[in-house]
Structure formats: structure tokens, C-alpha cells
Amino acid sequence: MQTFPKSEIPRAAFPARILGIGNAGTHLADQLSMSAGADCEVLAMNTDAQSLFASVTSRKSTLGAKATRGLGAGGDPEVGYEAAQESIEEIRFAVEGASTVILLAGLGGGTGSGAIPTAAAAAREAGAFVLAIVTMPFSFEGRRRDRQATEALEALTGQAHAVIRFDNDRMADLTSPLGGIGETFQASDALLTDCVTSFLEMLSGRGPIPMNLGNLLTVLRDGSSCALFGRGASQSDNRAHEAIERALKSPLLDRGRMLDDAEAVVAHVSGPPSLSYAETSAIMQELGRHVPEDARLFLSVSLEDSPASPVTVTIFGSYAEQPASRSVERPMPARTTQPVARTSAAPVPPVAPKPNLNPKQADTPSETDQPARPEADPPHEAPREAPHDPSPDVRTQPASDDFLHPSPPGRLFGEDGTIQPPPAEPPTATPTPVPPPPQKRTSRVQPSAAPAKKPATPKAHQETLQFEPAARGRFDKSEPTIVEGEDLDVPTYMRRGHKL
Amino acid sequence: MARSEILVGVEVGTSKVCAVVAESMRNEDLRILGAGLVPSKGVRKGEVVDLKLATECLHDALSKAEMNSNIEIDDVAVAITGSHIASFTNRGGITIPEGYMAIDEQALRDVAIKAREVSLPDDHTFLHSIIQHYYVDNQPGVLNPLGLIGRRLEADVHIIHGAKARVQNTLRCVDSQEVKIEEVVSGGLASSHAVLNDNQREMGALLIDIGGGVSDYIVFTEGVVNKSGVLAVGGDHVNNDISLGLRIPLTRAEKLKIEEGSALIGQSLPGEKITLKNDAGFSGKEIEREMLNTIIHARIEEMFTLIHKQVMAGISVHELRAGVFLTGGCSLLRGIREVAESVFDLPVHLAHDTGVSGPTPILNNPVYSTAIGVARFVQTRRAEEGDPSPIRTVWDQMKKLFGMK
The missing domain is CATH 3.30.420.40 (ATPase, nucleotide binding domain)
Structure with missing residues (x-):
């Protein structure tokens, strides 16, 4: 194993440990360890010894050396799972003592999909806050991969505290359709590393309005449904507006349009000491225009020491699952067993591992660490000390609480971050521990259908959605004139709602 | 006719490009000799977005102005505008060295330099720094401290600045017309010279x-x-x-x-x-x-x-x-x-432009006020400096913009 100087820095200095699993994960870990921004411990784990050998991360370990003989998992999650089980001690050692563990993987293949739930469970057991950042395969990679990814994601959701999902299909929008494929991948890598670094920044930043894990959990709690991320930075005169503009331009936000369906949004603003109140409020106002009224909006502000540092706006968010491409497939998993059984032994595993995993790891923590009623302790500092408890599945009834605490009073500066899930979740939550896989599936169907208020929100916003592109007319392609958070290029009568 | 008495104001605007040729009169009035006005292309929100188109328009406007005034244009003053232009007021002061001495011109120059010592954003450049008031020993509202006695002299300076690159874009447009840029004036300040x-x-x-x-x-x-x-x-x-x-x-x-x-x-x-x-x-x-x-x-x-x-x-x-x-x-x-x-x-x-005479009926048209104002600004500037031809080459102008000496 190659050792890099970084590993000599004492452990305590690292706020987080980053674990890249599988080929995609290793690649991302490489990117992160090379980019200067991430001063944390980066590890890579893979079944493929060759790819691991080429990795530049400070620590790496081969998963399932016996099971795969270092040849990779061959796109089979079952093999990945076996490998992870075989190397469970190594995984435990890797996550030991870290307060935050960030897992990176590309789902749909063998190692990433198979091993990441195990790794998440191990990290959680070790008492860390677990964030998983995963990519979903391109749709052209076929149904099978998509299904494996969806299933792995479900298994992962039960284990990690938070999951941020990036759809590769959407990442393709990062560059022009005619751009080189290398360019596209580079851009998507950059976005993912941005996501990790900004997440760390958010947690480590010091400033007037700190972000705590509780708030983050509220937003990311929905696990797989968190797929909103945007980041923008600017140093110009008009830095606040430019930063938020750039953040909204992220393809994962679709120029801010995706935020129309957002349920909860975290905005992190970091900047030099000269960052003014007016700038912060301009950023939040601009963001507020894209986020539905009833969404929870959390703000954190941190200040950098250097006066030359740019104003950076980072947006994380979760949205109500729309009946989109993925949800079409959602019914499939219920039937998976049949096609799976038909094809061969291989496909069976994707379903199988989860049952194994979930009862084992998800339940253990929740039963041991979490007394009978998890809902009794909503305070949000909690997750740090007892990271096992806020397991999305375990949290129960507080639906009612949810309506008492949340957003209305403090939209801007948020309450202390209620982790309680929305009304949709509880039904799933209670039964989860017993038979996880089928339950989860139901749970995932429900959120899209059940909450009565959700469908209403998108509808209300569709109007503005149509408006936006047309509204700027001749100024469509020019730099927007934003004064006091309003885009002056949009006709005044439209903004003021004058009826013509 | 001495060259120095001819003033040319140019405005590359969003809706039109115009050039005004004027002559400085003895009594400090301005006589308009001719003007050229062309609908503008390649300019959005006061800034050049298509250099080629804007340059063509400017070329037409200058040709028209030359034709109307029957004067060959050599030196021009250019109005600059755009959302990047910002301003603020800064105060700077100096201590008069040898005790209670009368404030002399050197002190005025020093305080003007001192008050200008502010840090602009990296990519910005000074357009104007205009002295508002002086303070002599904290006594406010001194308009002309020359000859007054005081130990400390301070000045409030209004600084107008703009993004270097964007200012450059407009200047490049003019530069390509084989004319010398004599002065760069912010649009608002220029208009005020024409109107007020x-x-x-x-x-x-x-x-x-x-x-x-x-x-x-x-x-x-x-x-x-x-x-x-x-x-x-x-x-x-x-x-x-x-x-x-x-x-x-x-x-x-x-x-x-x-x-x-x-x-x-x-x-x-x-x-x-x-x-x-x-x-x-x-x-x-x-x-x-x-x-x-x-x-x-x-x-x-x-x-x-x-x-x-x-x-x-x-x-x-x-x-x-x-x-x-x-x-x-x-x-x-x-x-x-x-x-x-x-x-x-x-x-x-x-507003209709005041104190300007000339043969053309353009003078009551507010469309021209910026270009006329630019010419007037230069007229005032020349009168103040007392130098009949403070002609700076384009190169000097560029150097100034990039802060080189």
C-alpha cells in the first residue's frame, strides 16, 4: 500500500473520513485527495486490485481478496456484498474513530452497490454520522443496472443517516451535448467533489449562523430523495447575486426550477469577513423565490478569515419524489424476484443482501442504542452522540410534531431542525425493523402518492415555471439586473401581479 | 482654427451611437458644429456585447458627424455607462507639515491624492475622483481652503469607478476608429455638464x-x-x-x-x-x-x-x-x-440643454445630452487645467486603466 504524507496528520485533525467504494468511488476519492480543498482523510476500497493500485489516496484496501481474488465484482452486487462481508474488519478499522464518514460510490455496478450498505452500517455502528453520496447509472446503461442501483439505494437508505443522490443522466447537462465525453465526466466529478467539500465546509465553518447536523438531517433525512445540490462562488462586485445565480444554475437544480418541488432546503453562505447582511438577505430572497412557501429553509453563514475569499452559496435540498423515470421502475422491484429467478443466480442477490443487511445492522443499532421510543428525543444535537437513533426508518409518529415545529415561524433562519419525517413516513417506520425490503418499497411508493399537500405544491408553481423563460424577453440572454432581490428584466407588471 | 477648440463627444449607447462635434467659444459657451446619430447595434444595457457591430455603428456615426460639421475628427471624449459603474465617497487627510502655515496648492494636490487612496475591487478602475468638500482642522464645509491657515487638511472625494474590462470594451470600439481618446467620462457626470x-x-x-x-x-x-x-x-x-x-x-x-x-x-x-x-x-x-x-x-x-x-x-x-x-x-x-x-x-x-448654441435643431433633443455633456466636460477640464491640449494618447489611456505608470 502506498502511503502519502497526508496520513501522518493526527487523526483528531480530520473532521471527517471519506471512503470511496468501488471503481467510481475510488475515482472520486482520488479526485478529492488531489483537490487541495479537502483536507480530510480519504480512503479507497475496491474489489479490483488494479484500480486500487492506481489510486492516489492515502489509505486503500482490497475488499474480498479471497472472494474475488482482486479481480473485481464483475458488476454483481452479490459478489460486492460477499466481499464486504469478508473484509468487514478492514471496513470497521477504516471508519473507526471518525465523527463523520462520507461514503462515495457509483451505484449500479458490483462493488459499490454491494458493499456500500455494509460500509454504511459499519460506520454507523462505529458511532459516526454517515453521509453517502452516490451516483445513479445513466439510463442507457440498461434496466438491470438501474434496478441494481435502485435496490442498493434502498438498502443504503436504511443504513446511512443521509444520502445524496446524483443522477448521471442529469450530470450530462453539465456540458454541451457536443462536448467531449472526458469533459462531461470531469465536470460531473467536479460537481461531486464540490458537494463533498461544501458539505465539510458547512459542518466545520464558524460563523454567526452555524449549521448543525440536526438541520442537515431534516433536509437529507429522506435519504434517496435528496438530489438537489448547487454551488456557486463569486468574487466580483456583485458577488452575492452572482454566487446565488451560479448555484441555481447547477444542473441538479435545473436553473432553480427543481427547487419548486423542494420540501426542505439548506443554504450555506460562506464569505469573507466583509460579507454584509444585505448580501446574505439578497441571497436568501433570491433563493426564497424558487422555494415553495411551505418548504423548510435553513440558513447557515460562515465567515472565512481571508478577506480575499469568495462568497460561496451552497444549496442542499430534498424534494418530493415525482412520478419520474425512476418511479416508473419502482413497481418493478416488487416483481424483481421473478425475472431475477429466471435469469440466474446472480440477480437474486441484489434483493437478498438487503434483507441480510437491514435486520442485522439497521435493527441492532436502533434497538440497542435507541430506547423504546425514538420519537421522544427530537432535539437535534442528538444525532451526534447517538448517531444510530435518527435512522429514518425508526423515527415514528412525530408526524404531528412535524406540523407543530416546522417552518412557518422561522422560514429564513429555521427552527432548530426538526428531524421528524413528514406524515408519509410513519406508517412505514413502525413496521420497518421486521421485514425491511418489502416495507421500504411500500414506503417509497407512498411518499409520492400519500401526502395530500404535495401534489398541490407543484401545481401551484407550475404557473411561475412557465412564466420564467418567457418573461425576460429580449433580456433573456443578457446579464440579469438584480436589485433588492428582484430581477428587473422581468416586466414590472408581472412581478407585481397587475392584471392586464 | 486651432485644434484644441474642437471638442468631440461620443456616446456608444444601447439604442443609439452618437458623436457631437462642438467648438469652444470665448465666453465658455459651446457651439455645436454637427452631430452624427446612428441606431445602435451590439450594445446591451450600455455595454458592448458585439464589438464588430458596435464598431460599425460608431464608424457611421463619426462619418456622419464629420460630414455634418465639415471637420476631421481627431480627438474624442467617450462616455461610459453600464451597471458595473459604481461610486462612493471617501475622506482622506494630510497634516500640514510646518505648523500653522497657509494651505498651498501642493497641500491641495497631496490631499487629493490621499483621499483617492482606496482599494477598489481588483478588476475595477478609477473613472473620476471629484473633490466634494474640504475640512480644515475639522471645520466642515470649506469649499476652497487655498490660503487658509490650518494644521490638518481633509477632503471628501466622490470616487466613480467601473469594471476595467467592460470600460475597455467600449474604448476598444472607439480605438479602432483611428481617433485618439482624450477623456473617458461617466455617462451621468457627462449629462450633468450638459443639463445643469x-x-x-x-x-x-x-x-x-x-x-x-x-x-x-x-x-x-x-x-x-x-x-x-x-x-x-x-x-x-x-x-x-x-x-x-x-x-x-x-x-x-x-x-x-x-x-x-x-x-x-x-x-x-x-x-x-x-x-x-x-x-x-x-x-x-x-x-x-x-x-x-x-x-x-x-x-x-x-x-x-x-x-x-x-x-x-x-x-x-x-x-x-x-x-x-x-x-x-x-x-x-x-x-x-x-x-x-x-x-x-x-x-x-x-431638461433641454442650456448654454449651447448651434445651427442644428438637435439641441433641444435630450437624446444628445450625454454626448454634448462629454464635450462640455472636456471643455471645463481644459479650462481648469489651463493647458490648451491635454491630449493623451490612447496608449496613455490604456496604461492609466491598467494602473501602469
């Missing part, structure tokens, strides 16, 4: 130059610049609003604004209709007059409200006794004065 007289500045006045893409504003109190700025909203926005609101093409919208539009609402008869003339395959569509005026009114009122907010912070109505002056092409809009009056609560005048 000393008396009005003394009384306190707000000037708003509403152009095609941007509106420059500048406030004078007690004879000096107090505030200035640019709001990137202009006549184009009104056209755009009309075009989107009534679903008609932009050119049609502009024509409609000029021919029929008014910024006043509640003046038309209920149900009064305007029939759009049936030209170029455009079927005779009818629109309600009130609808058109509502669209214009909303935009104009908002524009004034935003400027009011920015201008009136820290300034009382009593400091602007001369009132508000409107100029620029969009100030020709019907009813704009009434809207401005209701927003500012001050007397509002539609």
Missing part, C-alpha cells in the same frame, strides 16, 4: 438620464457631486414589457410606446382602444390604451422608486431645491414628468 447650470447645482439637483439600456443618475448638493450611480433599466425595458404584455414584436412595441404610450394611468376613457396599424402583414389588432399605459406606468414608477431609494438615503428634500431633471431619450415619454413628481415629491423638469 451652476445655479442649479448650487441649489441641489437630481439628474436622471434615462437611456435605452440604463439610467444614469447623479445628485448635486451645494454645487458638488454628492452621489451618482447607474440603474440598469431604461427604455428598452419599457419596450420589452410592452412586447411581452401585449404579445407584439419589439420594434412594434417601441413604435407604440413613442406614438401612443404614456406613463400615466387613469387618463384614458374606459374601454378606449388603440388600433395597431395594419402594416407588414400585421393584422389590425386592437389593444386597450389603459393596458398599454399600465405596463409603462408600472415600469417607470418602479424605476423612479428604486432611484429614489438609492438617492434619498441621507439626503433631505430641502437639499434638492432645484428639483429633479430628466434627460435621455426615454424622458420624451408622455407623462413621465408627472410620475417622477409623484415619486420624488419634488419639482421635475424635462
Whole structure:
């Protein structure tokens, strides 16, 4: 194993440990360890010894050396799972003592999909806050991969505290359709590393309005449904507006349009000491225009020491699952067993591992660490000390609480971050521990259908959605004139709602 | 005719490019010899977005001006505008070295330099630094401290700055025309030289130059610049609003604004209709007059409200006794004065250029006020410096912009 100087820095200095699993994960870990921004411990784990050998991360370990003989998992999650089980001690050692563990993987293949739930469970057991950042395969990679990814994601959701999902299909929008494929991948890598670094920044930043894990959990709690991320930075005169503009331009936000369906949004603003109140409020106002009224909006502000540092706006968010491409497939998993059984032994595993995993790891923590009623302790500092408890599945009834605490009073500066899930979740939550896989599936169907208020929100916003592109007319392609958070290029009568 | 007496002001605007050739008279008046005006292309919100197109327009405008005035243009002064232009006031001071000595010219130069010592954003460059007031031993409001006795001399300086690259873009346009750039003047300041007289500045006045893409504003109190700025909203926005609101093409919208539009609402008869003339395959569509005026009114009122907010912070109505002056092409809009009056609560005048004589009828057209103002600015500058030809080469200008010496 190659050792890099970084590993000599004492452990305590690292706020987080980053674990890249599988080929995609290793690649991302490489990117992160090379980019200067991430001063944390980066590890890579893979079944493929060759790819691991080429990795530049400070620590790496081969998963399932016996099971795969270092040849990779061959796109089979079952093999990945076996490998992870075989190397469970190594995984435990890797996550030991870290307060935050960030897992990176590309789902749909063998190692990433198979091993990441195990790794998440191990990290959680070790008492860390677990964030998983995963990519979903391109749709052209076929149904099978998509299904494996969806299933792995479900298994992962039960284990990690938070999951941020990036759809590769959407990442393709990062560059022009005619751009080189290398360019596209580079851009998507950059976005993912941005996501990790900004997440760390958010947690480590010091400033007037700190972000705590509780708030983050509220937003990311929905696990797989968190797929909103945007980041923008600017140093110009008009830095606040430019930063938020750039953040909204992220393809994962679709120029801010995706935020129309957002349920909860975290905005992190970091900047030099000269960052003014007016700038912060301009950023939040601009963001507020894209986020539905009833969404929870959390703000954190941190200040950098250097006066030359740019104003950076980072947006994380979760949205109500729309009946989109993925949800079409959602019914499939219920039937998976049949096609799976038909094809061969291989496909069976994707379903199988989860049952194994979930009862084992998800339940253990929740039963041991979490007394009978998890809902009794909503305070949000909690997750740090007892990271096992806020397991999305375990949290129960507080639906009612949810309506008492949340957003209305403090939209801007948020309450202390209620982790309680929305009304949709509880039904799933209670039964989860017993038979996880089928339950989860139901749970995932429900959120899209059940909450009565959700469908209403998108509808209300569709109007503005149509408006936006047309509204700027001749100024469509020019730099927007934003004064006091309003885009002056949009006709005044439209903004003021004058009826013509 | 001595070259130094010829002044050429150029404005590369959003809706038109114009060049004005003028002659400096003995009595400090300006005589317009000719002007060239060409509808602009390649300029958005006061900034060049297509160098080639803008350069062509400028070339045409300069040729026209040369033809009309029968003078070959050599040196020009250029007006700069755009949302990147910003301003602030800074105070700097020096201590007069040998105890209580009379303040001399050297001290004035030193304090001017000292007050200019501020850090602009990296990519910005100084356009103007205008001394507002002096303080002698903390005694405020000293207009001319020359010869006064004091130990400490301070000055408030109004600094106007803009983004280097964007200023460069306009200058490159002019540079390609084989003329020398003598001076770069911010649009608002230039217009004020054309529109306001000393008396009005003394009384306190707000000037708003509403152009095609941007509106420059500048406030004078007690004879000096107090505030200035640019709001990137202009006549184009009104056209755009009309075009989107009534679903008609932009050119049609502009024509409609000029021919029929008014910024006043509640003046038309209920149900009064305007029939759009049936030209170029455009079927005779009818629109309600009130609808058109509502669209214009909303935009104009908002524009004034935003400027009011920015201008009136820290300034009382009593400091602007001369009132508000409107100029620029969009100030020709019907009813704009009434809207401005209701927003500012001050007397509002539609400016016509003062103290300028000449053979052409352009002088009462506010469209030219910036270009004329640029010429006038240079005239004043030359008179102040006493040097008949403070001609700086383009190269010097570039060096100045990049802060090289």
C-alpha cells in the first residue's frame, strides 16, 4: 500500500473520513485527495486490485481478496456484498474513530452497490454520522443496472443517516451535448467533489449562523430523495447575486426550477469577513423565490478569515419524489424476484443482501442504542452522540410534531431542525425493523402518492415555471439586473401581479 | 482654427451611437458644429456585447458627424455607462507639515491624492475622483481652503469607478476608429455638464438620464457631486414589457410606446382602444390604451422608486431645491414628468440643454445630452487645467486603466 504524507496528520485533525467504494468511488476519492480543498482523510476500497493500485489516496484496501481474488465484482452486487462481508474488519478499522464518514460510490455496478450498505452500517455502528453520496447509472446503461442501483439505494437508505443522490443522466447537462465525453465526466466529478467539500465546509465553518447536523438531517433525512445540490462562488462586485445565480444554475437544480418541488432546503453562505447582511438577505430572497412557501429553509453563514475569499452559496435540498423515470421502475422491484429467478443466480442477490443487511445492522443499532421510543428525543444535537437513533426508518409518529415545529415561524433562519419525517413516513417506520425490503418499497411508493399537500405544491408553481423563460424577453440572454432581490428584466407588471 | 477648440463627444449607447462635434467659444459657451446619430447595434444595457457591430455603428456615426460639421475628427471624449459603474465617497487627510502655515496648492494636490487612496475591487478602475468638500482642522464645509491657515487638511472625494474590462470594451470600439481618446467620462457626470447650470447645482439637483439600456443618475448638493450611480433599466425595458404584455414584436412595441404610450394611468376613457396599424402583414389588432399605459406606468414608477431609494438615503428634500431633471431619450415619454413628481415629491423638469448654441435643431433633443455633456466636460477640464491640449494618447489611456505608470 502506498502511503502519502497526508496520513501522518493526527487523526483528531480530520473532521471527517471519506471512503470511496468501488471503481467510481475510488475515482472520486482520488479526485478529492488531489483537490487541495479537502483536507480530510480519504480512503479507497475496491474489489479490483488494479484500480486500487492506481489510486492516489492515502489509505486503500482490497475488499474480498479471497472472494474475488482482486479481480473485481464483475458488476454483481452479490459478489460486492460477499466481499464486504469478508473484509468487514478492514471496513470497521477504516471508519473507526471518525465523527463523520462520507461514503462515495457509483451505484449500479458490483462493488459499490454491494458493499456500500455494509460500509454504511459499519460506520454507523462505529458511532459516526454517515453521509453517502452516490451516483445513479445513466439510463442507457440498461434496466438491470438501474434496478441494481435502485435496490442498493434502498438498502443504503436504511443504513446511512443521509444520502445524496446524483443522477448521471442529469450530470450530462453539465456540458454541451457536443462536448467531449472526458469533459462531461470531469465536470460531473467536479460537481461531486464540490458537494463533498461544501458539505465539510458547512459542518466545520464558524460563523454567526452555524449549521448543525440536526438541520442537515431534516433536509437529507429522506435519504434517496435528496438530489438537489448547487454551488456557486463569486468574487466580483456583485458577488452575492452572482454566487446565488451560479448555484441555481447547477444542473441538479435545473436553473432553480427543481427547487419548486423542494420540501426542505439548506443554504450555506460562506464569505469573507466583509460579507454584509444585505448580501446574505439578497441571497436568501433570491433563493426564497424558487422555494415553495411551505418548504423548510435553513440558513447557515460562515465567515472565512481571508478577506480575499469568495462568497460561496451552497444549496442542499430534498424534494418530493415525482412520478419520474425512476418511479416508473419502482413497481418493478416488487416483481424483481421473478425475472431475477429466471435469469440466474446472480440477480437474486441484489434483493437478498438487503434483507441480510437491514435486520442485522439497521435493527441492532436502533434497538440497542435507541430506547423504546425514538420519537421522544427530537432535539437535534442528538444525532451526534447517538448517531444510530435518527435512522429514518425508526423515527415514528412525530408526524404531528412535524406540523407543530416546522417552518412557518422561522422560514429564513429555521427552527432548530426538526428531524421528524413528514406524515408519509410513519406508517412505514413502525413496521420497518421486521421485514425491511418489502416495507421500504411500500414506503417509497407512498411518499409520492400519500401526502395530500404535495401534489398541490407543484401545481401551484407550475404557473411561475412557465412564466420564467418567457418573461425576460429580449433580456433573456443578457446579464440579469438584480436589485433588492428582484430581477428587473422581468416586466414590472408581472412581478407585481397587475392584471392586464 | 486651432485644434484644441474642437471638442468631440461620443456616446456608444444601447439604442443609439452618437458623436457631437462642438467648438469652444470665448465666453465658455459651446457651439455645436454637427452631430452624427446612428441606431445602435451590439450594445446591451450600455455595454458592448458585439464589438464588430458596435464598431460599425460608431464608424457611421463619426462619418456622419464629420460630414455634418465639415471637420476631421481627431480627438474624442467617450462616455461610459453600464451597471458595473459604481461610486462612493471617501475622506482622506494630510497634516500640514510646518505648523500653522497657509494651505498651498501642493497641500491641495497631496490631499487629493490621499483621499483617492482606496482599494477598489481588483478588476475595477478609477473613472473620476471629484473633490466634494474640504475640512480644515475639522471645520466642515470649506469649499476652497487655498490660503487658509490650518494644521490638518481633509477632503471628501466622490470616487466613480467601473469594471476595467467592460470600460475597455467600449474604448476598444472607439480605438479602432483611428481617433485618439482624450477623456473617458461617466455617462451621468457627462449629462450633468450638459443639463445643469451652476445655479442649479448650487441649489441641489437630481439628474436622471434615462437611456435605452440604463439610467444614469447623479445628485448635486451645494454645487458638488454628492452621489451618482447607474440603474440598469431604461427604455428598452419599457419596450420589452410592452412586447411581452401585449404579445407584439419589439420594434412594434417601441413604435407604440413613442406614438401612443404614456406613463400615466387613469387618463384614458374606459374601454378606449388603440388600433395597431395594419402594416407588414400585421393584422389590425386592437389593444386597450389603459393596458398599454399600465405596463409603462408600472415600469417607470418602479424605476423612479428604486432611484429614489438609492438617492434619498441621507439626503433631505430641502437639499434638492432645484428639483429633479430628466434627460435621455426615454424622458420624451408622455407623462413621465408627472410620475417622477409623484415619486420624488419634488419639482421635475424635462431638461433641454442650456448654454449651447448651434445651427442644428438637435439641441433641444435630450437624446444628445450625454454626448454634448462629454464635450462640455472636456471643455471645463481644459479650462481648469489651463493647458490648451491635454491630449493623451490612447496608449496613455490604456496604461492609466491598467494602473501602469
